[in-house]
Amino acid sequence: MEKLGLTNENWDQFVKWLWDFIPGLVSAIIILIVGIWVINIISRMLRKFFKKKDYDETLEKFLYDFLNLGLKVLLVVLVVTQLGVQSSSLVAILGAAGLAVGLALQGSLANFAGGVLILFFKPFKIGDFIEAQGIQGTVKEISIFTTKLNTFGNQLAILPNGKLSNDNIINYSEEGKRRDNITIGVSYDSDIKKAKQVLLDLVNEQDKIVQDPLPVVVVTELGDSAITLSLRYWTLTEEFWDIHFYTLEEAKKRLESDGISIPFPQRDIHLYQHENIK
Known part of the structure; x- marks a missing residue:
């Protein structure tokens, strides 16, 4: 004992402290094991409860995570208290730690508040x-x-x-339906009324396109090389992209088959020849 720097009196105090500490340690381990087991049971019960009830899935997930975290924090407090830490001291420690963690994790707290x-x-x-x-x-x-x-x-x-x-x-899902806006340029020598009718016939023959409000085709711009037509119609949200891609492809095919061209961007360039002036 003397080689270790311990006197008989110090050794006796250490043994006494150890005997006093072991029951609390054993109790803390038992509480930890039982607590984890109980939390797992409660978690399974919560999952079954939410499955039976027709609650919002977002609310279920949030409440489950929040309650699960709260139970684990409570278990840690019970275990630490069982090890001999006084409740008042633990509260003070948690308060100081909470302040430090709060300052260090301002972003996480903001995310929690955002949730x-x-x-x-x-x-x-x-x-x-x-x-x-x-x-x-x-x-x-x-x-x-x-x-x-x-x-x-x-x-x-x-x-x-x-x-x-x-x-x-x-x-995009909240309202249940969306309006599409497909812009198509046609040449200046095209029949605008005919082009508009071709596009309207295309959308009106599709059963999945909503007829209230009615589809419309309007002229939105007189561009440098084309007249811009805007085809506007409503459809259910879940069918939006299928109808959009089909309508876009069919619009080009039908306009061209009716002799209505979709021009490339172009500019007229005029060249003037000047005589050399001496």
Whole structure:
């Protein structure tokens, strides 16, 4: 003992402290194991409860993550308290740690607040096709801190909720239908009325195009090399792109088959010959 720098009195104090500490340590380990087991059971019960109830999927995910995190924090507090840390001291430590973590993780706290705002105001929900922060995609998941989108190319985009809740958001799915606006240029020597009728016949023969409001074709610009026609019609959101691509391709075919040309950009250049002046 003396070689280790411990006197008999110090050794006796250490052994006494160890005997006093072991029961608390064993209790803390038991509480930790039982607590994890109980949290897993509660998590499974929450999943079954949400599955039976027809709640909003976004709300279910947010509440599940929030309750699961809260239960784990409570378990850590119980375990630390069982190890002999006084409740008042623990509160003071947690307060100081919370302040330090809050200053260090201001972005995460902003994302958490953003998640709450998204959950409360519901600018979009899972399954909606949205555009935000320069990214378009279908909402796959809304969690406490981030929102995940599946892009058109099937990439996963992860957007922080803090910026997302304070940025412009375009929700293409919310209204249920969208208006398309296809612009087509026809030559100046074309029959405009005939061109407009060809385009109207094209959209009116498609059953999936909404007839209220009615499709229209208007002249929007007299350009340098063409007259610009705008074909405007409404369709259901889920059928928008299929109809758009079909209509765009068919418009070119039908206009050309009726003798209406779609000109290339062109300019008239006039050359003047001047006599040399001596």
